Amino acid sequence: MKIRAEEEEAVASEAPREGKRLTPDSVQKVADLRFVSSVKGQKSKVSSSPRSSVTGPHCRTLSGNQVWRSPAVTCMQVGDPAHLRAMLRPLRLLLSGLQTQPSRCCSSFVSRMRYVNRLKEDDEACAAALKDGSIFLFHRLSPLLRCTDVGTFSPAALTCSDVQSVLQRLGSDGSPLKEAVLIGCSEQNQAQFCLDVGELDQAAVEEASQGSFIDLRKAFFLLPAAEAPLVSKGQALLRWHQSTRFCGASGQPAQRNRAGSQRFCSSSSTVYYPKMSAVAVALVSDGKRCLLGRQPSFPRGLYSALAGFCDMGETLEEALCREVAEEVGLEIQSISYSSSQHWPFPHSSFMLGCHALVSPAHTQLCVDRSELEDARWFTVDEITRALQVKAPPRRGDPPILWLPPKHALANRLIREWVEQQRKSEGGA
Ligand SMILES: NC(=O)C1=CN([C@@H]2O[C@H](COP(=O)(O)OP(=O)(O)OC[C@H]3O[C@@H](n4cnc5c(N)ncnc54)[C@H](O)[C@@H]3O)[C@@H](O)[C@H]2O)C=CC1
Structure with missing residues (x-):
């Protein structure tokens, strides 16, 4: 696909680079710009009509938070016999979108999934996302829960600065934060991490973070069905890291990537992924x-x-x-x-x-x-x-x-x- 110079610039301005934070929105903008470019490229191959120009992707909500995006809309001059067809096209697309899978989907769900995927591949972006993200603390694999006003339990989502101040208060230099593992992205577009602070005194962390570490067997059933999988995934990833520190082939330490989605042994060139x-x-x-x-x-x-x-x-x-x-x-x-x-x-x-x-x-x-x-x-x-x-x-x-x-x-x-x-x- 050929992208013109100004489009390349636009893509580059949205693409993550040093000093610029990667967010689900920026991932989507880059995808949109690339998409418009690709449609232009395809268009010029199919038709060279000078009266056609691509204006950009068109969004419409069909249900809930799903936003289906139709292919880019082509503008025609008024009076052109194609004008009526072009005017009716959004309606046709909407109706066809109700019956068949649209050609491209850019719901907020897709943006979040692509964002998480990018964080797994890009250590710098992941480190930056941690600063704005939420962190779920564990102590020796038990999640930190808080009791809500209505007497139910919820996993305590701390900000990075909250965790830093808890660590500082307990005399830690903040280096444990590097051990945080990416677990996902909230519907509010916030990267989510988990971190085991098992080296620190449990009661002191509980006091500083106003929560209680509860054994997962108990926590899992105290939490609402929507939140239990989050702590179970966090615990599973932390457990995997704790038990996969060394390469089974070389016996050497296996280094983790920033997101914690894999470990790598440079001696044997083996990549390890979390297992179930x-x-x-x-x-x-x-x-x-x-x-x-x-x-x-x-x-x-x-x-x-x-x-x-x-x-x-x-x-x-x-x-x-x-x-x-x-x-x-x-x-x-x-x-x-x-x-x-x-x-x-x-x-x-x-x-x-x-x-x-x-x-x-x-x-x-x-x-x-x-x-x-x-x-x-x-x-x-x-x-x-x-x-x-x-x-x-x-x-x-x-x-x-x-x-x-x-x-x-x-x-x-x-x-x-x-x-x-x-x-x-x-x-x-
Ligand atoms: N979520 C749910 O609704 C349910 C979950 N389970 C879970 O399913 C799992 C299996 O159930 P059961 O067979 O009844 O459990 P089990 O724990 O009695 O395992 C049976 C045997 O499988 C072998 N085994 C243990 N770990 C293994 C592994 N990782 N790979 C291969 N073999 C292994 C051992 O020889 C063990 O004695 C358990 O972890 C249980 O907690 C079982 C029923 C319902």
Whole structure:
């Protein structure tokens, strides 16, 4: 693509350089300028009409915060037979945009994702973004939470200067800030980082930052569903850095990039990226009942969907069929994918959730007691009652069924199954 001199200048003026901060907006402006240039380039190849000129990209909001951008609008002289067509073009584009994927999308979501991607690649831009960003503190992998006015909990988002003053107050020179790891970008276009201050006294940091470090197992379930993934991602990245300081090939220290999205060993030229283990989780049904199992380590009364780590080289379907065969001795007939989740316990897993069907003629369980303490079929009424239970059963309480918490993918699969059963009962 050929960009003319003044456009190159315009692109350069928006492109990040020394002393100029990279923001989601500047990333978008550069993309816009390049886009206009590319349309001009394409136009001159297709048509050389002197009456046509490109004025710039055209935005319109279709829904929510999604802003779909149509190709650049071409201006025509009034009186030109093409004038009417040109005037109707925005309407045609809007209508076609409702039916098909537009050719280009520059929603604020896209800008944020591109911005985060740039920060991962550009150490200087990332260091600058940290100064304006928000930082989530952890102490030995426990996130800092604050209690809100309405009694709920929220991860404490500190500014860089807040963290600097906390560090200074505790006699630190501020160098721990270099260990901050990029986790994303907020909807307010602020880069988000996490930082473990485990070297400092926990109570002193809590006092200085007006929050409490809470173990992730507890924190995860105290937080609203929208905020729990943020702390779980932060913890997963910090844990990965703490356990991947050295190269497995050379034994030499592996250096991290500024964003903390990778580590590199210059001795063996190996790049390391954060890792997750793939786990298949399935809610097995025979069409009328669903199958749940429990491990001896589960809290009293808790039953969950069957799950297992994917073996190297296995597909999701193969892993599910193997796990169900191993754990309860059943053969799966069909699988439908539901959704996925990052699960931080005990270490990062990438959970892939499915619904699985077995033949109603072959539902006899043969439980492998080395894997599961128990597995049972439950009716939709039993599950519906269990979904109403608000607190786990205490010692001495009569035995009741207790289901995984709402943040867990297994809970989602169970709710989806109940909904599906109710629908088919209604349809029957
Ligand atoms: N979010 C959710 O809704 C659910 C999450 N889970 C999670 O899924 C994971 C797997 O579940 P289970 O198999 O029941 O757990 P598990 O912890 O009982 O693991 C079973 C066996 O897999 C092996 N293993 C452990 N880590 C591994 C790894 N990284 N890669 C390969 N093999 C490994 C070990 O031999 C272990 O004994 C657990 O981390 C569990 O917390 C399980 C069910 C629901």
